[in-house]
Amino acid sequence: MIVQVLDIGLVALLLTLAGWTILARFTFPAVVSYVAYGLLLSLIWVRLFAVDVALTEAAIGGGFTGVLLIAAASRLRTTTPTEQGPAAPLRWAVAVLSALATLALAIVVLLLPDPSPTLAPQAIDNIAITGLGNPVTAVLIAYRAFDTMLEKCVLVLAVVGVWSVASDRYWGGAPSAPRAVAQSGALTLFAQLLPPLGILIGIRIFWVGADEPGGAFQGGAILAAMWMIVMMASLGDAPAISKRWIRIAVVAGPIVFIGVGVLGFATAGGFLAYPAGIAKTVIIFVEIFMTLSIAAALPMLVAGPPIQAPRL
């Protein structure tokens, strides 16, 4: 009973924040509301017993998207929006359309088949071959490795895309990560104390991901967050995009993943197949580079295109 009350309260708060994100008059409050929304959303994922998703949502959906959007909103604030929204009749038509979409989805939710189709038994039956204990990690890196590999390539493409919008004179220079306007002693202290602990926690989350909630995404996101904090406190600068190490760090994950995948033809008879017996070792090897690439790519995506001329 008490749990249900909490659930309903949580959902009410979440929907209020989502409503404010959409309906607020000004952009900045909408963005702030969205960040709070992302964090609350991860609690809903905990309630669905999807802890791996909750960790990812809190780190990436709440944290990184939040920093990215807040920085963008404050950069765009100087330019005034000149356009008005659609007139009232069109607004109402859109509202009705959206309500119908919600209604259709709600009906689908209420009429889902019982018992529900599930792949959980298959995931558990075959998990011994992978040597892993966390079925979500097994799906990500073994059963549906192809999806994960493509998603890593999407991250690389996104970094390339963000860098490419730089103006010509800044190409090869450094981006400027969002940073605190006023340097306060508290932020500097925080940025000096937190990263050593955060790096340990990030590596641990990656390491236990084989058997417990966690993994390359979540661990990599925490490592990335530590780098972001250092840059936001002005204790470190974003690297110039022409630096070889940052480029290698961004592509290492997909390259190793594809390389191991191709080796699978020789060792296990198929693309992205892992040789029996040492599957877990191979998986951890791939995940180390994936974690590195995520930790490098996420802050680069937040930092945006280079805006300083390259030093020659």
Add this chain to the structure above:
Amino acid sequence: MSAATLAGLTGAVLAGLGLYGFIIHPDPLRRVLAFNVLGSGVFLLFGILARRGAAAGLLADPVPQALVITGIVVAFAATALAVALLVRLSEETGRVGLHAEVPAQTPGDGADG
């Protein structure tokens, strides 16, 4: 009502809200926000499928969970690219809108933004 059904219905409402915001806002940053709300609603629908698929000693089906994790990362990458384009556009033109300078455009031309 179970927590899973409640989350599913929440997902349905979020998808509707996001769709509304995505269509009516002329400001592209607000559209990016609305699109993220729409996306997170769809992810929650995956969440109810995962939770209802609890079997074999697992509290939730791992396959939809893995799809959502991949989805969250891709959504972030797309958001970052969209934001980079927006910021550059406003630097170049001094405007945040998607329409061209000439106001003779039909409304809705920016809908694919």
